[in-house]
Amino acid sequence: MVPSSSPTVVTRRCECSLTPARAHGPPRREGFERAVRQVVAGAAGVVECGSRLTVEQTATSLVAVCRRQESEMAGLSSRSAVAVHALAMLAHRRGGLLTSAEIADSLESNPVLVRRVLGRLRDAHLVRSVEGRAGGWSLARAPRDITLYDAYAAVEGERIFSGHSRPPSEACVVGRNIGALLDVEFQDAERALEERLGRTTIAALLQRILASDIEAKDR
Known part of the structure; x- marks a missing residue:
C-alpha cells in the first residue's frame, strides 16, 4: 500500500490577522x-x-x-446609493430596458454587485427583469410611486444601528444601563431616516438630476 500523503503545509509568518x-x-x-x-x-x-x-x-x-x-x-451607503442610482437610470429610460452592465458602466462598478442590488429591488417589487439576449431591467412602479426609503428598505436587510454584539458587564454602571438607552436613541434616529427618505420620490430626484445637468451646461 502507498501511504497517504499528509496535507501540504506551507508556513509563513503572520502579517495580517486571520484570527477571530x-x-x-x-x-x-x-x-x-x-x-x-x-x-x-x-x-x-x-x-x-x-x-x-x-x-x-x-x-x-x-x-x-x-x-x-x-x-x-458595500455597507449601508453603498448598497442604498447603488439602488437609488439604478432606479433613477431606469426612470430616465421611461419604460425601456437597461442591462445590469449599462447600469454598472454609469456607476463605474462591478456588474455582479449591480445585479445583486437589482435582485433585491426585484424582490421588493420595485423593478422587473426580462430574460434573454434582448432582456434587461425596468421599473415595476411609476417613479412617482417609489421613494428613496423604498429603495433603502429593499436593499438594507438589517437595522442601521445595532447594539452590543454581546451583553455588557453587569458589574459596570455603564454596562448595565447603556443598552436600553442606546436602543431608544437608535430607534429615534432610524425613524427620522425613514421619514426623511420617504419625502423624496425617484421622479422628484430625477427632475433635480436633470435640472442640475442643464445648470452645469449653462455655466
Missing part, C-alpha cells in the same frame, strides 16, 4: 490586501498565526476575511 475578531478586531484593508497578495504570489493561502495551517484551513480563514471586507466596502 474578538482577539484582534476587524481586519484592516492593508492586512486583507497582503493576505490576497500572499495567495496570488503562490503562498497557497497558508499563513502561520502561532500554528501550522493546511491549505484548506487557511482558505476558510481567507474567505471569512473576504466576506468581512466585502461587507465593509
